Amino acid sequence: MNEHNIVLEYSYDLGIPPIPNKTLEGFAAELDIVKFEFHRTHWSVKDVDLYRTLLKNSQPRRQQPKVFQLAEIENIEPSLVSAMMPFSSNFNAVYAALKRTAESVGLRCRRADDIWENPAVIQDVVWLIDRSRVVICDCTGRNPKFSTKLASRTRLVAKSF
Amino acid sequence: MFNLLVKFSSWIDGRDMMPEGRTFEATEQSLVDRFKPEGQLDINALIALPLFLFRKHLDHVIKLPVLVRSREQE
Secondary structure, rough: OOOOOOOOEEOOOOOOOOEEHHHHOOOOOOOOHHHHHHOOOOOEEEEEOOHHHHHHHOOOOOOOOEEEEEEEEOOEEEEEEEEEEOHHHHHHHHHHHHHHHHHHHOEEEEEEEHOOOOOHHHHHEEEEEEEEEEEEEEOOOOOOHHHHHHHHHHHHHHHHH | OOOEEOOOOOOOOEEEEEEHHOOHHHOOHHHHHOOHHOOOOHHHHOOOOOEEEEEEOOOOOEEEEEEEEEEEOO
């Protein structure tokens, strides 16, 4: 007796890197895949956001710098803007303007002195930059060579995105 | 939401089959009711979901295909 089959036609998305089964096993529970499913021919439908889960779990661990720490998994807050400027009251008006502008478009602007999550200020600065969607740097007072270097770095970062 | 298809042997590139008797295993009843109303597979609704194919061997590498067409075959 012939078994009733479902014929499937599919094409592979070459933009998504292959995932080793061993890696998948590590986060199978998040995909609602139970152990026996790895060992049985079947077709299941799962009520889980596949791409979000794969993205979350396939990100390579970040290289940890020695001087400060980064979160193991990058977690950018979509509404967070960080303002980088010298620690001087001369820049308070600039910061206030940035905050108002950010809030007018539904964003939150923060400066490192707004937060106190770590004993070292540099760590608060790093965490703020790491979590921000936008980083605004006020380079007032720096020499032209610094501005040129910063511009070249910024272009490199933008290019890598 | 996504389709999960697991097979003992390798998936043939581009076109393969799954026994109908193995559909909707390890699937919540609410999803079965949604995608197999009155006992008939809603192929169009299933095709709209992402597809995740893999072989049961641990050393296998999983790729994500896009399901472009599906039909029942006697």
